[in-house]
Amino acid sequence: MDLDFPKFEEKTLKFWQENKIFEKLRKKNQGKERWSFLDGPITANNPMGVHHAWGRTYKDLFQRYKAMQGFDQRYQNGFDCQGLWVEVEVEKEKGFKSKKDIEKFGIEKFVEACKQRVLKYSKIQTEQSIRLGQWMDWENSYYTTSDENNYAIWSFLKKCHKKGYLYKGRDSVPWCPRCSTAISQHEILTEEYKEITHRAVYFKLPIVENKNFKNVSFLVWTTTPWTIPANVALAVSPNFQYGLYRNDKEGLILLKDLADKILDDSFKLEKKLTGKSLVSLRYEGPFDDLERVKKARDEKPKTFHTMIDAKDLVTAEEGTGIVHIATGAGAEDFKLGQEKKLPVIDVIDEEAFYLETMGEFTGKNAKEKPEIILDYLKKHKKARFFYKIEDYTHRYPTCWRCKTELVWRAVDEWYISMEELRKYVIETAKKIKWIPSFGLERELDWLKNMHDWLISKKRYWGLALPIFECGKCGNFEVIASKEELKERAVEGWEEFKGHSPHRPWVDNVKIKCSKCQKLMARIPDVGSPWLDAGIVPFSTMGYYSDRGYWQKWFPADLICESFPGQFRNWFYAMIVMSTVLENTNPIKTIFGHASVRDEKDEEMHKSKGNAIWFDEAVEKIGADPMRWMYSKQNPVLNLKFGWKTAEEIKRKLLTLYNCYSFFETYVSKKELTTYNLQLTTSRNLLDRWIISRLNNLIEKVARNLDRYNVSVATLAIEKFFIDDLSLWYVRRSRKRFHPGHKERKEAIETLYYVLLSLTKIIAPITPFFAEEMYSNLRSEDMPESVHLCDWPKVEKEKIDEDLEEKMVAVRDIVTKVLSERAAAGIRVRQPLNKLRIKDKKLKDEKELLELMKEEVNVKRIVFDSKIRKEIELDSKITDELREEGKYREMVRHVNLMRKEMGLTPKDAIIIDSTTSVANLEDFKKETGAEVFNTKEKDKIEGDMKKEIKVDGEKHYIGIKK
Ligand SMILES: [Zn+2]
Numbered sequence: 003m004d005l006d007f008p009k010f011e012e013k014t015l016k017f018w019q020e021n022k023i024f025e026k027l028r029k030k031n032q033g034k035e036r037w038s039f040l041d042g043p044i045t046a047n048n049p050m051g052v053h054h055a056w057g058r059t060y061k062d063l064f065q066r067y068k069a070m071q072g073f074d075q076r077y078q079n080g081f082d083c084q085g086l087w088v089e090v091e092v093e094k095e096k097g098f099k100s101k102k103d104i105e106k107f108g109i110e111k112f113v114e115a116c117k118q119r120v121l122k123y124s125k126i127q128t129e130q131s132i133r134l135g136q137w138m139d140w141e142n143s144y145y146t147t148s149d150e151n152n153y154a155i156w157s158f159l160k161k162c163h164k165k166g167y168l169y170k171g172r173d174s175v176p177w178c179p180r181c182s183t184a185i186s187q188h189e190i191l192t193e194e195y196k197e198i199t200h201r202a203v204y205f206k207l208p209i210v211e212n213k214n215f216k217n218v219s220f221l222v223w224t225t226t227p228w229t230i231p232a233n234v235a236l237a238v239s240p241n242f243q244y245g246l247y248r249n250d251k252e253g254l255i256l257l258k259d260l261a262d263k264i265l266d267d268s269f270k271l272e273k274k275l276t277g278k279s280l281v282s283l284r285y286e287g288p289f290d291d292l293e294r295v296k297k298a299r300d301e302k303p304k305t306f307h308t309m310i311d312a313k314d315l316v317t318a319e320e321g322t323g324i325v326h327i328a329t330g331a332g333a334e335d336f337k338l339g340q341e342k343k344l345p346v347i348d349v350i351d352e353e354a355f356y357l358e359t360m361g362e363f364t365g366k367n368a369k370e371k372p373e374i375i376l377d378y379l380k381k382h383k384k385a386r387f388f389y390k391i392e393d394y395t396h397r398y399p400t401c402w403r404c405k406t407e408l409v410w411r412a413v414d415e416w417y418i419s420m421e422e423l424r425k426y427v428i429e430t431a432k433k434i435k436w437i438p439s440f441g442l443e444r445e446l447d448w449l450k451n452m453h454d455w456l457i458s459k460k461r462y463w464g465l466a467l468p469i470f471e472c473g474k475c476g477n478f479e480v481i482a483s484k485e486e487l488k489e490r491a492v493e494g495w496e497e498f499k500g501h502s503p504h505r506p507w508v509d510n511v512k513i514k515c516s517k518c519q520k521l522m523a524r525i526p527d528v529g530s531p532w533l534d535a536g537i538v539p540f541s542t543m544g545y546y547s548d549r550g551y552w553q554k555w556f557p558a559d560l561i562c563e564s565f566p567g568q569f570r571n572w573f574y575a576m577i578v579m580s581t582v583l584e585n586t587n588p589i590k591t592i593f594g595h596a597s598v599r600d601e602k603d604e605e606m607h608k609s610k611g612n613a614i615w616f617d618e619a620v621e622k623i624g625a626d627p628m629r630w631m632y633s634k635q636n637p638v639l640n641l642k643f644g645w646k647t648a649e650e651i652k653r654k655l656l657t658l659y660n661c662y663s664f665f666e667t668y669v670s671k672k673e674l675t676t677y678n679l680q681l682t683t684s685r686n687l688l689d690r691w692i693i694s695r696l697n698n699l700i701e702k703v704a705r706n707l708d709r710y711n712v713s714v715a716t717l718a719i720e721k722f723f724i725d726d727l728s729l730w731y732v733r734r735s736r737k738r739f740h741p742g743h744k745e746r747k748e749a750i751e752t753l754y755y756v757l758l759s760l761t762k763i764i765a766p767i768t769p770f771f772a773e774e775m776y777s778n779l780r781s782e783d784m785p786e787s788v789h790l791c792d793w794p795k796v797e798k799e800k801i802d803e804d805l806e807e808k809m810v811a812v813r814d815i816v817t818k819v820l821s822e823r824a825a826a827g828i829r830v831r832q833p834l835n836k837l838r839i840k841d842k843k844l845k846d847e848k849e850l851l852e853l854m855k856e857e858v859n860v861k862r863i864v865f866d867s868k869i870r871k872e873i874e875l876d877s878k879i880t881d882e883l884r885e886e887g888k889y890r891e892m893v894r895h896v897n898l899m900r901k902e903m904g905l906t907p908k909d910a911i912i913i914d915s916t917t918s919v920a921n922l923e924d925f926k927k928e929t930g931a932e933v934f935n936t937k938e939k940d941k942i943e944g945d946m947k948k949e950i951k952v953d954g955e956k957h958y959i960g961i962k963k
């Protein structure tokens with residue numbers, strides 16, 4: 003039977019909507035014990051991909067499961083709306099190349115366009131989530147762009163300021179020249195490093211002549227030649243061994259171990275030198291005549307162009323052992339510069355154009371045209387500084403939004419200091435339960451090593467940082483709320499009033515400096531989007547508006563997100579913000595999962611063409627097979643999503659559906675009303691066994707879902723309905739469902755009970771499929787939806803471990819016998835005489851032995867401890883057995899033909915055959931035939947005719963109604 007998932011899912015969605023099932027569920031659990039789930043906001047910037055659906059399946063699954071257990075919940079979904087990711091998409095839409103295009107277009111119009119984009123995609127994502135089967139209070143989703151969220155962050159920042167954490171710092175930071183903004187350390191994830199080949203240059207910096215060094219240069223190496231004009235110093239490791247090498251033209255100093263690799267044969271070692279002996283030597287640079295460089299020299303004449311010792315920065319593995327220090331273009335360089343009082347030479351602007359006072363370079367782009375520096379060194383009169391160029395391939399960081407190679411710039415940015423906070427933040431992280439547990443180590447690793455939190459961005463669409471800075475006295479102040487802003491405003495309030503707290507409207511407001519009384523303007527920066535998401539355990543739960551409500555729902559019991567990336571981002575932001583505000587953990591448990599990849603285990607990318615959008619997948623596969631695939635997956639491992647996998651999953655779910663449709667075929671709804679459907683009392687062995695297995699399953703699934711072990715729970719259910727229910731229980735019970743069987747009633751009651759319970763157990767995982775089966779199984783007195791049912795209770799007294807163990811032994815023997823039969827080429831329908839079993843533990847289990855006899859098709863089972871193997875199958879086929887085997891084969895074929903002709907067991911038939919059967923009366927009874935004729939092959943009559951083969955012999959059968 004085929005199962006059209008998308009079709010009945012649409013039907014189920016309608017049923018839920020028309021009958022307000024979700025509303026009824028919420029009402030049912032209202033006021034009961036609370037379970038607080040906090041939704042991590044999804045970026046409302048594009049339609050959903052299949053990777054979003056993985057996380058959202060978990061979120062829905064946990065909430066549905068908790069609802070069946072009677073917990074009251076908030077069901078609030080969240081959208082992440084502000085930040086560079088939205089800006090970049092709007093820029094693409096409008097064909098903008100840089101920030102200048104945005105300013106030309108107008109900030110107000112641009113910000114409006116960002117708002118519209120977010121609205122558009124939050125609507126689309128809502129529709130898609132509903133299609134996935136996700137139950138949320140969609141009318142009440144939170145948006146990080148809301149006034150509530152933005153002002154909550156203002157208040158948080160004020161608190162940071164009061165505690166002295168907030169500061170403006172100058173630092174050399176990673177910078178995207180396309181987006182024209184700093185990229186914080188958090189945002190440079192491993193996956194943003196790309197394999198890039200740069201043209202690395204070896205260049206010479208002549209030592210200012212003295213009595214020891216005449217016509218000698220330091221040999222230096224860099225992979226970023228555009229930074230050479232920013233060079234202010236060189237560094238060596240004092241303990242390394244260096245060498246002075248000379249040919250007939252000049253002398254060069256570099257690390258002794260690297261000399262062979264770099265220098266040509268004309269150079270000979272003149273003398274060995276320690277790194278220490280080189281410290282303080284002065285040198286000349288190729289750009290010393292640029293005005294900007296001269297200015298730096300004049301600022302710090304003592305340290306400018308000197309050799310310093312910095313053993314941590316120098317490696318013996320690559321380069322020359324002499325490190326080029328550009329304080330304006332590298333984070334470590336900048337730090338070292340502060341320590342050693344080195345000058346800073348800024349060389350590029352926001353878009354990586356060389357600044358003014360840089361001679362012929364001014365106005366040229368350092369990243370787009372890196373060759374200008376190389377050409378200058380090679381061709382100009384500066385050739386004495388040039389040694390050689392080599393291609394160098396390395397992993398280099400790129401912008402997480404636009405993939406442009408990053409540069410480093412020394413700029414003023416705003417930070418939250420981690421110095422004092424760090425130890426408290428670490429304590430907070432430790433209070434959270436991390437699943438999988440390596441999450442905590444990863445988070446701690448980050449928290450221990452991270453720098454201060456860079457929170458500013460020189461952009462447009464985002465949190466307006468509520469920092470006002472005095473241009474006269476340098477004082478800065480932080481505004482905590484809209485009310486405070488109104489109170490302090492001396493200018494621009496009218497222009498701002500009625501708008502959201504965003505640029506450009508809020509930029510109009512000026513306040514008075516409380517130190518010097520001059521007018522202060524807001525700094526133009528916007529905030530890091532991680533502030534937006536980090537505040538949600540407070541903002542969305544009413545921390546600032548309804549403290550009583552907040553106390554009820556905080557801390558959240560669970561958040562559930564894809565791990566990669568979030569340690570430095572959402573998790574980090576929440577932990578820091580919660581530590582500052584309440585010094586406690588905002589969540590009790592963090593459940594994380596890996597990423598979705600394609601079938602070949604490759605990362606999905608729009609540009610690679612292997613990304614799969616949610617809409618395409620759900621139309622092709624249906625939501626439930628996707629949900630089953632996600633739920634089965636070990637969350638620690640990446641999920642390989644593909645159509646083939648989906649087909650396999652569908653086949654598995656079909657096994658369960660076939661058990662259900664078997665039941666439907668044999669039992670009419672009307673007949674059902676005559677049975678006791680709420681409990682099972684059957685004493686039949688197979689019935690008792692499957693009920694015992696079922697109760698074990700219910701217990702196991704609940705235990706694992708309580709611990710968020712979704713894959714263990716899902717696999718247990720799958721194993722149950724394939725191995726236990728389909729392959730054993732239904733197969734071995736089939737006969738009992740035939741009309742007139744003496745144990746038919748018990749079989750029906752039992753299978754009904756199992757199927758009904760299963761619909762409840764799978765309801766959180768595959769809500770549509772469960773509803774589809776439930777709606778056909780339910781009787782009038784049951785809830786109208788499976789999702790309004792309680793989680794099934796475990797009936798401990800029905801668990802029979804002893805029976806389960808024995809059944810395992812039976813099935814074990816069966817497997818062995820069947821494989822012996824297969825090895826001997828004897829089909830299962832051919833009866834055999836005897837099976838000997840060595841182990842006697844099943845000797846007295848009459849019922850089980852009957853079961854086994856039927857399954858392996860033997861006349862007798864004997865126990866014999868003297869045999870050598872575990873079992874011994876008597877494979878001799880007597881004439882009598884052969885005849886019986888033929889008989890069984892005929893019965894099977896007649897039944898198959900009957901089915902193919904669309905006849906029911908009640909339709910009488912006439913059979914024509916070339917073969918006689920030994921036991922004619924039995925045969926007629928078993929096939930429901932009224933007449934049985936033996937004829938020659940050519941005379942066979944029938945609406946359907948068939949040739950069958952038994953033991954190499956051909957037989958012909960015809961059937962007529
Ligand atoms: Zn960028």
Ligand SMILES: [Zn+2]
Nearest residue numbers: 472475515518
């Ligand atoms: Zn002032």
